[in-house]
Amino acid sequence: MNQFQVSGRLCEKKPLRYTPAGVPVAEARIGHESEQLEAGLSRQVVCEIPLLALGPKAGWLDAAPLGVRVEVTGFLAARSRNSRALVLHVQEIEFLEGKENGQVLQEEG
Template identity: 40%
Template structure:
């Protein structure tokens, strides 16, 4: 008898600001790609107590979304949806942006 497969989830919903944006680049397949640095601040409840949270996160957007974010001002407030993956060098977490909300 095999164990039932457990569902896995990898979805991030985040309010954030763009703090750094690199130049628009293109993948070998010709797809636009944009590397960003994002900043998030909020207050959440943990163990029944409010907690201030702040973090910076590396992110990437692909395709038309990369072009759109390439025209977005630094400091712009965004709400976005994405998923987490490894950085290219495998030494950190990278947010892959898939939708602006």
Template identity: 40%
Template sequence: MNRLVLRAKLVERAALRYTPAGLPALDVGLEHESEVTQEGQPRKIRFEIRARGIGRITERLAALELGSEHGFGGFLGAQRNGRGIVFHVTELD
């Protein structure tokens, strides 16, 4: 199963564009920071991830304020060039 749920801060938003199929697409940058327990030890986690919304979700993503924190749900996919991953956002709380 390929499912990711992440609480993150919106740190970057590109201009709205359209796919060859005519769907709206919006690339964003998300930053996550938390503390987890691994092998009984606390561990601080901080990372940035590239994310993309395609279709109706782009309207909601575009309305978010930079720096605001939200819950994002979706799946991971390869970037166009095949290097790295991109988080495809399909849900937003």
């Protein structure tokens, strides 16, 4: 199984680009902060996770302002054939601020 879910604030975005086939691609980073219990002790967790969104989700991510709170679900994969660095490929993104008016974008199928 390869499914990952994290919440945080959108802290970085690259300009929207397109594949040679015309598919939109958005790259961003989510900043996560939480307190977790590990071995019976409280641990502060602070990290940034790279995101990659394709298709309609790329447009949503590109339009989101920096600093907005989001919850992202997707799968982890290597950045490229030459890089083993992990990237979270976005399958679902939920905008948490203004949730009563917010929207969830999910992978179809």
